[in-house]
Amino acid sequence: MADIDFNGRVAIITGAGGGLGRAHALALAARGAKVVVNDLGGDVHGAGGDASPAQKVVDEITSNGGEAIVDGSDITDAAAVEKLVEDVKGKWGRIDILINNAGILRDKSFAKMELDDVRKVLEVHLMGTVNCTKAVWPVMVEAGYGRILMTTSASGIYGNFGQANYAAAKSGIVGFMNTLAIEGEKKGIHVNSLAPSAATRMTEDLLPQAVLDILQPETISPGALFLVSEAAPTKKILGAGAGVFAVSEMVEAPGVFIPEDARTPEVIAERWNEIADVSKDAAPLGSAFDQTAKYAKLAAKELGIELPG
Known part of the structure; x- marks a missing residue:
């Protein structure tokens, strides 16, 4: 099989200042992509802001001979995201890849969860994904080519105690992907989802160290790169973690007619x-x-x- 490369491609990656986003950014840049490292720089709960993590990723890429720029836009701000897309198109003339990766956690059992915890998580994960995708969509339609990768979660597919807000957002992203894959197919736009299990800021307090040690983000990025390559399928959910990859699929029983x-x-x-x-x-x-x-x-x-x- 021919090598997968991204020479000449331009990628926007949200939440790329650390964890999975950083791993995706470094891997794409190493294969020739020009990368926009978007990160607001907030904490895992969505508070604060700091451009330095994203700048460090850009510095890593450029020191290795790649091309990358920092963007500190808040993905929940649709106008800011639209400006980001305009600026990137103005700089590099195209946008081929969008990886919607940014997210936050506000975990609590549903009984103890405040409605604001639900709204904020939905706003970042689901609406942030919608905002970014909406902004790049016409660019990709015009080009007749695009690769969009959503980040869902096993919590959104199967559920997880204490994550009703996060699971709702991540499940919504799957529905969003399914429809966009249908709408984008004839336009050359492939849309997929990654369901990662990784050692990041969002999981470091939830998993034992021995598990975290084998769930490094770098074990997942090869799957992400395939799903944004020219060879990518569309409308697929790829579970990934610790070097293990598995497609998740919703199926329906044959059906029983009752008179x-x-x-x-x-x-x-x-x-x-x-x-x-x-x-x-x-x-x-x-x-x-x-x-x-x-x-x-x-x-x-x-x-x-x-x-x-």
């Missing part, structure tokens, strides 16, 4: 094991409409109705 005269809650309960059986013939769906078509086709077959088309 109208038997369509009661009691029958649903009685046939629940059959309805919930994903051990055979379960499959992913391409879109919401595919689910509608599946149900209509199954019902029509059972009812002896011929559907058009």
Whole structure:
């Protein structure tokens, strides 16, 4: 297989002053990409601001012969993000890659969680991702090429105690990705998500040191680089951590038609094991409409109705 390189490509990476974002930035730059290192420089809870972490990453890149610039824009500020995109296009003439990586944590059990903790996490993770993606989208449409990588989480896919706000945001990002992958396919824009398990500021107080030692961000970046390369698939969720990579996929059971005269809650309960059986013939769906078509086709077959088309 040919080497994957990013010579001539321009990438914006949010939250790139440390952790995963830093690892992605260094890896992309090492393969020729011009990199925008975006980081507000706040703490893990979203407070404060400091440009020095992002500058250090830029210095690392330039000292190794790469090209990079610092950006301290707040991704929750749509106008600031739009200006960032205009400035990058003015400087380098293009934007090929966006990695939405920035995030914060405000972990508490839902009973103890303040609504502001929910709003702030949604604003940074979900709306920050939306703001950045919205700003680069027309640039990529015009170019007929783009690679957008979202950062979701196992918390958003499977849930995790104490992270109702974070899980809601990360699950929302998956839905956002699924739709944009459909809308971007004919425009040459591929959209994927990374679900990382990494030793970062956001996990250092949650995991034992022995686990953190093998979950270094650098073990994840190869997956990120593949998902923003020319060879990237689209509409995929890639779990990654400690050098392990696995695709996560939402699938649906084949479906059980229940006739109208038997369509009661009691029958649903009685046939629940059959309805919930994903051990055979379960499959992913391409879109919401595919689910509608599946149900209509199954019902029509059972009812002896011929559907058009």
